[in-house]
Amino acid sequence: xxxxxxxxxxxxxxxxxxxxxxxxxxxxxxxxxxxxxxxxxxxxxxxxxxxxxxxxxxxxxxxxxxxxxxxxxxxxxxxxxxxxxxxxxxxxxxxxxxxxxxxxxxxxxxxxxxxxxxxxxxxxxxxxxxxxxxxxxxxxxxxxxxxxxxxxxxxxxxxxxxxxxxxxxxxxxxxxxxxxxxxxxxxxxxxxxxxxxxxxxxxxxxxxxxxxxxxxxxxxxxxxxxxxxxxxxxxxxxxxxxxxxxxxxxxxxxxxxxxxxxxxxxxxxxxxxxx
Amino acid sequence: xxxxxxxxxxxxxxxxxxxxxxxxxxxxxxxxxxxxxxxxxxxxxxxxxxxxxxxxxxxxxxxxxxxxxxxxxxxxxxxxxxxxxxxxxxxxxxxxxxxxxxxxxxxxxxxxxxxxxxxxxxxxxxxxxxxxxxxxxxxxxxxxxxxxxxxxxxxxxxxxxxxxxxxxxxxxxxxxxxxxxxxxxxxxxxxxxxxxxxxxxxxxxxxxxxxxxxxxxxxxxxxxxxxxxxxxxxxxxxxxxxxxxxxxxxxxxxxxxxxxxxxxxxxxxxxxxxx
Numbered sequence: 425x426x427x428x429x430x431x432x433x434x435x436x437x438x439x440x441x442x443x444x445x446x447x448x449x450x451x452x453x454x455x456x457x458x459x460x461x462x463x464x465x466x467x468x469x470x471x472x473x474x475x476x477x478x479x480x481x482x483x484x485x486x487x488x489x490x491x492x493x494x495x496x497x498x499x500x501x502x503x504x505x506x507x508x509x510x511x512x513x514x515x516x517x518x519x520x521x522x523x524x525x526x527x528x529x530x531x532x533x534x535x536x537x538x539x540x541x542x543x544x545x546x547x548x549x550x551x552x553x554x555x556x557x558x559x560x561x562x563x564x565x566x567x568x569x570x571x572x573x574x575x576x577x578x579x580x581x582x583x584x585x586x587x588x589x590x591x592x593x594x595x596x597x598x599x600x601x602x603x604x605x606x607x608x609x610x611x612x613x614x615x616x617x618x619x620x621x622x623x624x625x626x627x628x629x630x631x632x633x634x635x636x637x638x639x640x641x642x643x644x645x646x647x648x649x650x651x652x653x654x655x656x657x658x659x660x661x662x663x664x665x666x667x668x669x670x671x672x673x674x675x676x677x678x679x680x681x682x683x684x685x686x687x688x689x690x691x692x693x694x695x696x697x698x699x
Numbered sequence: 700x701x702x703x704x705x706x707x708x709x710x711x712x713x714x715x716x717x718x719x720x721x722x723x724x725x726x727x728x729x730x731x732x733x734x735x736x737x738x739x740x741x742x743x744x745x746x747x748x749x750x751x752x753x754x755x756x757x758x759x760x761x762x763x764x765x766x767x768x769x770x771x772x773x774x775x776x777x778x779x780x781x782x783x784x785x786x787x788x789x790x791x792x793x794x795x796x797x798x799x800x801x802x803x804x805x806x807x808x809x810x811x812x813x814x815x816x817x818x819x820x821x822x823x824x825x826x827x828x829x830x831x832x833x834x835x836x837x838x839x840x841x842x843x844x845x846x847x848x849x850x851x852x853x854x855x856x857x858x859x860x861x862x863x864x865x866x867x868x869x870x871x872x873x874x875x876x877x878x879x880x881x882x883x884x885x886x887x888x889x890x891x892x893x894x895x896x897x898x899x900x901x902x903x904x905x906x907x908x909x910x911x912x913x914x915x916x917x918x919x920x921x922x923x924x925x926x927x928x929x930x931x932x933x934x935x936x937x938x939x940x941x942x943x944x945x946x947x948x949x950x951x952x953x954x955x956x957x958x959x960x961x962x963x964x965x966x967x968x969x970x971x972x973x974x
Contacts, residue, residue, distance in 0.1 A: 432919065432948075433955035485954065488763045491962075644707065673707075679760065680708035687766075 425555065428453065434494035435460040438484065443551065447543040448507040449536070454548065455484040455502035458556065459494045468562035468697035469499040469552070470690065471586075473544065475569030476603075477523045480504045483568065486679040492690035498697060499558055503544050505570065507537040520607050526598070527574030528622050530611035538611055545578055545585075564693040568592040568682050569647070570603070572639070576624035580633050588696035590638040590689045592682045593645055597625040597652025625652060628659040637667030638692050640685045642675025700830060703728065709769035710735040713759065718826065722818040723782040724811070729823065730759040730777035731831065734769045743837035743972035744774040744827070745965065746861075748819065750844030751878075752798045755779045758843065761954040767965035773972060774833055778819050780845065782812040795882050801873070802849030803897050805886035813886055820853055820860075839968040843867040843957050844922070845878070847914070851899035855908050863971035865913040865964045867957045868920055872900040872927025900927060903934040912942030913967050915960045917950030 428440040436459040445452040461467050470493065474483050483489065484502045493500050506512075506525030513534040515521035525540035553560045565586045567575035572594020579589035598604020599619045608619045620626045637660075641653050657669055675681040703715040711734040720727040736742050745768065749758050758764065759777045768775050781787075781800030788809040790796035800815035828835045840861045842850035847869020854864035873879020874894045883894045895901045912935075916928050932944055950956040 431953050431955035432917070432950045432959075434959045438955050485761050488766065488958070490955075491763065491766075491958070642707070675707045678706050680706035680713050680765075683763070683766070684707075684709045 425551070433457065434490050436462065436490070436494050438490060440480065445507075445543055445547060447539040447547045450507040450509050450512060452507065452543065453480050453504055455480045455500075456552070456556065457484075457490050457493055457500040459497050459499065461497040462499060462557040466557045466559035467497055467499050468564070469501060469558045470693050470697070471501050471503070471544070471563065471565040471575070473503065473527065473565070473567030473571030473574040474505050475567070475571050476505070476519050478505050478571075479523070482679070483682075486683065487568075487686055488683040489686050489690060492687050496690060496694035496698070498690065498694055499556070501548070501552065503548055506540060512537045519603060520610060524570065524607065526570060526604075526607050526611065526622065527577065528611060531618070532611060532613050535611050544574065545582060562587065562697045564588040564697055566590040566592070566689055566693065567594065569677065570595055573598060573622075573624060577622055577627060580624070580627040580631050581621065583631075583634060586635070588636045588638075588693050589633055590692055592685065592689070593641045593647070593651060593677050594624065594639060595651055596656035597623060599623045599626065600655065601650045601652055603647070603650040625655045625659045628656060628663055628665060632663050632665045633667070636692065636696055637665065638689060639667070639669045640672055640688070641670075642672050642677065642681050644674050645677045647677050700826070708732065709765050711737065711765070711769050713765060715755065720782075720818055720822060722814040722822045725782040725784055725787060727782065727818065728755050728779055730755045730775075731827070732759075732765050732768055732775040733831065734772050734774065736772040737774060737832040741832045741834035742772055742774050743839070744776060744833045745968050745972070746776050746778070746819070746838065746840040746850070748778065748802065748840070748842030748846030748849040749780050750842070750846050751780070751794050753780050753846075754798070757954070758957075761958065762843075762961055763958040764961050764965060767962050771965060771969035771973070773965065773969055774831070776823070776827065778823055781815060787812045794878060795885060799845065799882065801845060801879075801882050801886065801897065802852065803886060806893070807886060807888050810886050819849065820857060837862065837972045839863040839972055841865040841867070841964055841968065842869065844952065845870055848873060848897075848899060852897055852902060854910075855899070855902040855906050856896065858906075858909060861910070863911045863913075863968050864908055865967055867960065867964070868916045868922075868926060868952050869899065869914060870926055871931035872898060874898045874901065875930065876925045876927055878922070878925040900930045900934045903931060903938055903940060907938050907940045908942070911967065911971055912940065913964060914942070914944045915947055915964075916945075917947050917952065917956050919949050920952045922952050
């Protein structure tokens with residue numbers, strides 16, 4: 425593993441590291457914030473999954489999460505959103521290919537490197553546990569947009585792994601969205617049965633999440649018609665899923681929205697992680 | 700004036716605007732955060748001047764200031780750091796030309812567009828006062844690196860204008876620094892007498908600042924040898940200038956450093972602005 429940078433930040437350290445990933449067959453880069461408390465022993469960790477076009481860097485520099493993670497004594501992991509580099513398939517549009525891995529394991533050509541489910545759910549946690557003062561028994565997960573999709577699907581499909589889940593303007597129903605159908609067709613093929621495991625609304629109907637859940641989405645989200653918030657809300661209500669879905673007046677899809685509610689989300693996870 | 704974007708942020712609005720500047724003879728872009736309270740009437744304003752290579756955008760997206768400004772009911776202005784565009788002189792190095800206006804009025808060719816002192820100290824305040832709910836009687840100023848240089852020199856040379864001044868890792872003694880001598884020579888000419896008005900250490904010795912002053916600089920600042928912190932500290936002490944200079948252990952020159960202490964700085968200014 426290579427250390428790209430380490431910056432003191434809110435009394436802890438914001439690091440950026442890269443390593444050769446077996447899952448993706450590429451060099452992968454991630455950000456890791458360790459609070460001061462990590463010098464004394466393992467700390468709980470909050471996974472922060474990012475959205476379309478993002479690298480490991482966007483949430484790390486714009487979401488303002490370190491302030492609250494430092495206060496709560498929690499680590500933050502910022503994975504990349506896809507494999508990258510020469511030889512990695514890409515697409516001209518911003519919502520497919522590099523920067524748009526959709527947190528799944530692609531089964532179709534030419535997307536063989538796109539194994540972001542395995543990378544985020546298996547390989548990176550194992551790597552972190554071995555190298556850093558992180559307590560694998562205390563993990564939670566959040567994400568923005570496509571990263572919200574990743575957080576919700578991982579939380580529901582890996583029961584017992586995450587103590588709490590939250591999302592900012594998540595893609596909730598990709599099997600019925602422009603942000604999903606084209607990408608799932610490319611990555612997973614035409615068989616829509618294979619898509620269902622990556623649709624938070626369908627997973628909510630089928631299994632739900634055994635723990636606290638928080639979602640914030642802005643009423644002025646410019647991509648609101650692609651998110652499927654209505655379908656997810658209905659599925660939550662039908663299931664009687666404990667949780668909170670907030671529609672935030674006037675907020676859009678940007679990091680100005682994400683940062684505005686980051687304190688709430690980190691505090692929400694801290695309550696689950698420290699209990 | 701053109702509205703480039705407006706995003707709801709911490710209950711207020713983060714806007715980006717552009718306008719034809721008389722001072723620079725170019726189109727200039729700036730960010731303006733207005734807290735919720737600005738809907739009711741004029742609010743105090745904190746100027747946030749940025750460093751080398753930055754546009755209006757860096758501090759606006761990475762410094763995390765809106766959270767604290769919203770809490771204190773204070774507006775934030777994020778000006779650009781130089782004129783830009785075709786026909787505007789530039790230099791190959793990152794520390795001269797576009798992105799490196801040094802908050803002065805250039806007197807030498809080919810830097811005629813570089814009138815950032817007049818732009819930030821005169822033209823932009825007048826423009827804001829006419830268009831937004833900003834109380835010109837309650838202004839304070841801060842900045843990072845080259846922007847800290849701008850904040851300190853403007854505060855000392857415009858007595859009565861700013862109620863308080865602060866800076867993050869400011870360039871304090873540019874007449875004796877790699878970050879200053881080459882740029883002043885280009886923009887102002889060989890006569891070093893013309894440089895003195897743009898050197899915070901010399902201004903501290905000569906006039907000081909009649910109000911509260913706060914500076915944070917990291918002990919691990921990778922550009923520490925260019926800042927002249929020692930000379931400024933001595934000048935502050937010799938003058939008996941009321942103020943606080945903090946050397947923050949382990950912090951470097953990045954926005955991870957700036958954001959770590961932004962809460963302190965906004966609260967510091969709020970105390971002066973609301974008293």
